[in-house]
Amino acid sequence: YLGYISEGKAIAGVLGTGGYPYIPSPPGDYSDLFTECCEGVQVYRNDNIVTMDICCYDWEPSCKPPTGTKAMAAFYVSDDPASSKAYAVALWGYYPWYYDEGAWSVSFDDGDVWNQLSLIDTRIDWLSDVAVSPDCNKMMLVSINDCGDGCCDCDSVWLRAENLPEAEEYSGKWLRTWCGKLDSGWGFLRLAPEETTGDTVYLVEEMTDTVYWNTMETLGCWEMGTATVDEIGELAVKDKETIYALDMGGTVAMSDD
Structure with a gap:
């Protein structure tokens, strides 16, 4: 969240597909929790939060999400809501898929569009x-x-x-x-x-x-x-x-x- 008590904006990264982390069968198979290769992991944004009411306003998905397959941590890096950048970092993906495109991504428009800066797990x-x-x-x-x-x-x-x-x-x-x-x-x-x-x-x-x-x-x-x-x-x-x-x-x- 970035803003004030009266108004602000927020971004939230998703854990893979957003599925529930149940006990898998067979054990160790969490493949349905991870997004498909090259698909990326979604980050949702809300630019119209009023009086800290985060849950009851519509959230929008990114039109170009950050890359990766597992969890996405997203955050703002400025104390000025009018000029802030947002960053997202993807955590390790699903073994045995190597080069899962997890990366450090940046957004210049409050989380609608993400591009990758560094630590890009590609080949x-x-x-x-x-x-x-x-x-x-x-x-x-x-x-x-x-x-x-x-x-x-x-x-x-x-x-x-x-x-x-x-x-x-x-x-x-x-x-x-x-x-x-x-x-x-x-x-x-x-x-x-x-x-x-x-x-x-x-x-x-x-x-x-x-x-x-x-x-x-x-x-x-x-x-x-x-x-x-x-x-x-x-x-x-x-x-x-x-x-x-x-x-x-x-x-x-x-x-x-």
Whole structure:
């Protein structure tokens, strides 16, 4: 909780799926208490608490939760409710899943969007693409985790900005801004050509019909769309709203929304 007796705001991390920690059968199997690989652990937020009445107002889930599979501890780090940042740290996940993506995450908007700063329990086997904003301030990478059996094979998008206005203390640092599974083992990035700052970013899972996009330089929540072609081999971006997807068979699909 952060605020005063009269008003304030709060965030609360969840224990895995939020299930009840009963005695498992067989003993030692708590798998149903942990979230799926790459899914993250939810943090709920409430920005409209009045007279310390925490329980009776609606709580909202994060649109991009912190990564991990087990418990999430979340807290504010400022005594000023108007300018506070929030942090979340994931505890160890479910054995035998290695690289469960537990990390130290930060939110700049009271817990709606979380990105990872450090202590990221992931694995990078190769980088499948890189994109640089036209003003050369931002670099974005796609990394692939090909660990195999016994691992959470979660892939990632990373952002590094020489100047990061949202949080200047992280300028020049790498942040992980997307975590998910690219089944094809290859993802590529495309930027809107008219934007010098690289705000609109498209992430394409090659050889599938899946396209993700983000309008906040990958820092915000990602949207996912499905193309009308089945095996995208290339994506051309005319502007931030108009894209052309080329299928491996030669078919082209267009979207302007």
